[in-house]
Each structure stands twice: as structure tokens, then as C-alpha cells.
Amino acid sequence: MRGSIKDRVAIIGMGCTKFGERWEASADDLLVDAAYEAFEDAGIGPDDIQAAWVGTTGSGATGMMLSGPLRLQYIPITRVENACATASEAFRNGCYAVAAGIYDMVLTIGVEKLKDTGLSGLGGAQPNPSHVLSPEGTAPGSFALLATTYFARYGLSYEEGKHMIGRVSWKSHRNGALNPKAHFQREVSMEAILNAPMVAWPLGLFDCCGVSDGAAAAIITTPEIAKSMRKDPVYVKALQICAPPVDGNASTKYDYTHVESTVHAAQAAYEEAGIKNPREEISMAEVHDCFSITEAVTMEDLMFSPRGKVKDDIESGFFDLDGKLPVQPDGGLKCFGHPIGASGIRMIYEMYKQLQGKAGQRQIKDPKLGLTHNLGGFPAGCMIFAGIFGLPGV
């Protein structure tokens, strides 16, 4: 038996800190700020929380990393980790606990404090000491593999390919410029994007998301309680996470022009939410744009664009804020940076605000369903979370 989460739980409060180089803030500060914004939004206090799930990849350990700074009083708290999909995983666990009927007021929260390493890129996490033989690699180097192969397979010249992925970042920067919580809040010209220094060929600086600090939180309850507490709760329509056999680097069947886990997670999420035609039915999406090429192939994996054709949709503005299916309305990882354990709930935060009509200058007209997509790992093998959120009756 495989059940469905659809409309069985609702979000009644959310919080999200300003993301960025938060030199003045510790992980504890970020947790407190995100949690209390969520409490206030839900109209509850910390003592109303019956259980919590906290996600981080390296900014703390155990449930006490949350109960300590918030002085929560002897409630069950679990720390979870699923690489870059960590926050989505914390959220998912909290939803299931409510759906199971064990609790009816749960806090889920994700945090990462990346800017204390002295490195401009990702750092801090020590490699596994058992890990003595693998090639030297970084996140941009690994995701650039997708771009090389995508361009080659679909016959894009280097210039055409670079323009396509550059347009992805151009669009996100336009959205981020409208978001006071974003790390980067300015538009960037196509010329600047295309001429930026290489980080991992063919990915340049603006093809890469930033590295930042942040936290985001969500309060989950039952639909009945939600309705009694506010007029605009947001309902969870689908929650999927999928772990692959990590065979992309071993099996020649993998083509390096897509992310197989996304296809599986998306199909399962659409089935769970009862969505037949995602391109038409999904109003908006926040996806895991760690790199511009990741967002491009994700549009195909989520079945928003036909295989090999995402360039047409990117270049025509289909995913722009005023397009048919806005993607990254908040600016995405591109403008928020990627505090690893926080990003998944930050994505949900934007869907929540948009569905409530509270997204300010970024407000999308009458959205019904929003999708979040959170990727943890590398193209050849990664955890994928796909969640769908919406208004009642959709």
C-alpha cells in the first residue's frame, strides 16, 4: 500500500531569514529568527510545538541543535540530513508525523551556516577518510558535465548553449532584484553573464549559485486545525523523495543530459497530486538551480518542456515571472545562495507566500499549484525531493 499525502496536512506558518553572508549571525541566531517568524505567522508560541524535525548538513547535530537555542522543553526532535535536499526532508518527516495522527502541531526547520570556513566556495565538511581514490572534484565541475553533454547531444554550439543557460540566470536575477530576503538583489546583464570568468567550463560565475547562510521554517498541522486558525492555509498535495542506485558513473546507460531521480520523483509527485499535464497545471515552481544547467535540464525532467527543447522555452520567456510557468519567482538558489540545509524550506516559503497572495512585487496572478524541487548530490546520483503545494480543492 502506498498512500497519498494530498490535503492531509496544511502549512499554517512559515519563516525565512534574510539569506546572505550573515557574518553577524550564528546558526542559532538563524534558527531562532526563522522559527519565531513562523510562530508569529501561525499565531502560536513555542510551547504549542509537539515535535520538530531540524535539517542541517554540517551546522549542528542532534535534536538539541534546535531545542537548545529555542529552549524547547523536552519534546521529540530529530535532526535529519539528505545532502542539499535536507530541509525538504525535514519538512517531509514533519508532514508524515501529522498525517499519521501522532501530532497535530509540528515544527520543521532547516539551517546552514556556511560562511565561517574562510573559503568562498563550499568547505568545512571533511572528506570521508575512507575516500582515498576518487577524482578531485567540486560541485561546479560535476554539474558542468551535464552542460557539455547536453550541448553535444542536442547540437547546440558553445555560444547557443552558453546563451541558453545564461538566460536562466538572467531571469532569476531579475526576480531576485524584487526580493528583500535574497542574498543578491540586483539584475545582471546578459553581457556580464556571458563574459564572466569560468568556474568550471562551460559554467561561468553567473551559472553558479552563491554560498550563503540562512534558515527557513514551516509549521504543519491538520487541515481541520489549519482552517480554524487562518483563512489561507496552504495544503500539501504531494511529497516525494527518491534515492537512486547511484549508477550514473558506472552504467553507460546514463546519458548525462538529464537527472534520472528527478524524473522518478516528479512522476510520483504528479500521480500523488493527480496532475496529468504539469506544463499546464502547475502554476509556478522553485527548483534546485545550483547551476544554470541544472535548472535547464530540470525543466525537461519535470516535464515542463519536451526533451531537448528547453532552449525554446527559456529563450521565449516561458519561465519568466510574467511567463506562462514562472520558475524561481523568488530568485532561486541563484539569488539566495545555497545554505545547504535550509534551501528546501526556503523554496516552500516562496510557494506559500505566492499562494497566499503575499509575494509583493513578485506576486504571480492567481497561482493554484506550486512545485518545489530539491536536489542533493551530483548528476550521476542524487537525492531528489519533489513537493506540490496548493490551495484547497485544487
Place this chain on the structure above:
Amino acid sequence: MTGITSYGAYIPYYRLPRSVISKAWGRSGGRGEKAVANFDEDVISMSVAAGMDCLKGIDPKTVDALFMATTSAPYKERQNSTIVATALDIRRETRNADFTNCLRAGTTAILSAMDALNAGSAKSVMVTAADMRLGGAAGENEQAFGDGSAALLLGNERVAAEIEGSYTLSDDLVDNWRAHDDIFVRTWEERFGLDEGYRKIPVEAAAGVMKQCNLTPKDFAKACFYGPYTRRHGELGKAMGFEPTQIQDPLLDTVGNTGAALPLMILVAALEEATAGDRILLVSWGNGSDAIVLRVTEEIEKIRDRRGIKHHLQLMRTLDNYEKYLRWRGLVPMEPAARPEKSPTSMSSLWRESKIALPLYGVKCKKCGTPQLFLDMASTRARICVECRARDEFEPYRFADKKGKVATFSHDFLALSSDPPNTLTVVDFDGGGRGSFEMADRDPDECKVGMGVEMTFRKIFFSKGVHNYYWKCKPLRD
């Protein structure tokens, strides 16, 4: 009859023109060029490369001992030859040994191999010789020294070059030396070393072996002998009584003085040109001399398909950048990379994984026949088939000798590398199987999806006193 049954060699891809070194120090001139090992190469990796060339068409499991000669071993305590033997897939039941601390180490290893074969304690012994010595910046030795390696297989059957005789002189005449902590080779006044050493002792050894074998210089097709510089080498040939046409080119203008490897590299070049019946004289120099007489047989025709010296001389790219050379040798303190520090290597993990990883073994599924590598975060040993998911139904399958094609790649400017950008590739092997590897000795502009590659054993990093070796791919150029 004991002798050489196979040969191989390796010369690093990059060649530094001596004029580039001169120019860096505000001088003019500089004759020829020298071969320069890449930042991820050392005598272990070069010994493996020459060994693979030598073992072409030969089952490495038939080798009974590996004698590795070098004066630049990365380890003072840990058997360097056994790292080479493991990478070459030579058995554990072998009597490996490091021959070191002397420029004669290569010929000493040959003679020790001969003795082991004659004594019947081994049937097939591999001798590798590799060197990578450093001269201080702007000095004569920096100009002279090059990097390279040779490998010989010795046995009693199907001998391609029989050892007819040998003569050894050990003499503590010191012209060059390195003490325990020296990075650079120290050199005494050159004229002393020449007058009392190089111009006398090799001549005496050559005369000794010729007398023993009842031969005169006219009986030799080629004379192969060590030489520090081109001019000194020519003078020695004359002193030994050879005509210029009998003297095998000493590679000093193309590869440089490769120390303990040089006599063997010169010998390999001579064997490449030799025909049955040719007699070759091999003379080394370094705290004495070994002189060896070899007679070529018809078997030589069966081992012609090595890359050897001749082909490796053509596989080259000019390194027109002295600063890059200094960086590769660690001779300039660099700005630390903005990357997390590598954690210390776990010796137990290295031990557990390296039996599979060092010879680059994967597996082939007995159920579905799929060759596969398993390169997880913490293990290189597959348990479940990647395609049919059968459990532990595998036979060993070696990837080191397979060629492949690049499925995808990137050039990473952020990753740690002494030759940035770090080129990360996914390789699809001919015959099946895939793996992710760094690419060595490449020009970023030549990389394309679908390009042919072969595997090359390299040092992937050094951390907390541990040299970590593994395989990379490199462009297939022949």
C-alpha cells in the same frame, strides 16, 4: 641462456626547452630540451608506465620479482617496488626489491635479476628504472636533468637479448651526491669527477668485460652508456674505442639526464633498432661502473610493438613555461588553494581498497556479462551488479589496459590542481563499463565528447606524508 625477454619505456609528455630555462634566468642559449614529468607523476608512476609498455601481450602474473631502480623514491620506508608491482597486477608471491641511492642502480638491478634467474630462484624478473632528480634553480644540473623510465623483463626463455658477460667496479668516487635531507643534487668540482671518475672508471669496466668475453670494440653494433652532458658522453665513447656510428644516442638533447634510468633508456632505444646477431655494450656510471655485454636474437622481432623510446619521443608537447615547471616541482610557495584541506589518508582504507584499485580492477557480472567499476565514496568493491543486481556473482575484470571514450567532461578552475583547470571526465570503456576520472596531459582545447583515451597511473594527491596513487585517463595519441 639468460637475458632480456621484453622491454618498454616511458618519457613524460611535456618537454621543457633548455632555452626557456636560460631565458628565465636572463641568459641565452641552452641546447635541446628535457622531458618533464607532470605534477602528478613521480618515479612510481613512471615505473608503472614503462612496466605496462614492457608487459604488452604478457601476463603480469608470470612475473616472479620486480626490481625497481631509482634515486628519487617517494618513500624512504615503504617498499616502492611493491606499489609498482601492485599497480602492474604482478602477484603477491614475488620477491620485489628497491635498488636505490646510486646512479648505477638500474644496471645493478639487471645483474641481480640475472643472478636470480641463473640461480633458478625466479623465471621472470622485471627491472624498472626511473628517475626524477632535481637540480637547484639556475644551475647546470637543472638544465641537464630530465625525467623518464625504462623497464626490462628478464628470463631464460624466448630471450631477445642474451647477457654474454658483465664486469663491475665499485668505487666510492663521489662526483654527485645527496645527503638525507637534500632536495637538490650536490656536485663536486666537475674536473675532478671527470678526470678521476667518469673518463676512467667506465672505460676500465668496458675494457674488463670485453677482455672477459674476448671481444674488441669492433665486435659491437652499439655502445650504450651513461653520460652527464652530450659533450662528455661523446668523449667517453672515443676513450672506450668506439667510432661515432657505434655510439647509441644518449637522449641528452631530447630527454635529459635521467639518472639511474638513463643507461636502460639508451639500451631500450638501441634494442628498438637492433637485429639478430647484434652485440650491444651497456655501461653505467655512479660510484663505479657496471659493464654488460648483450647479444640480440631473432626473438627481438616479436617485441617490436612497444612504444619504447622512439614512439614516446614523438608523443610530446612543448612546455613553454618555466614557472609551470617550478610549480609542478613544488619549488615555489604558492598561495594556498581556497578549498577544504584533505583529510589524512586512512592506511586501513588504503590497504582494503588498493588491492582492487591500484591495478584498476572492476568486475564482470557472471549473470549478465556487464563489465563494471564500483567507485563509491568509501569502497571500490562492487557487491551488487549495476545492471542485473545479482549479488556477489562476479569475476575480476581489469580496466587498466582498456581504452575508452570520453562520455562527458568539464574543466574545473575551482578544484585543487597544479595544472589547472582540473579536467574531470566520465570514460566509457571499449568493451563495456564506465568510470569517472581526471584527465592528465591534456590541452583543454583538445577535449571533446567521444575522444579516445587510455588509462595512466598517477599520484592523485599527497597528504600528511602519504602519496596517494590512482588512475587517470589521458588522450589516446596513437
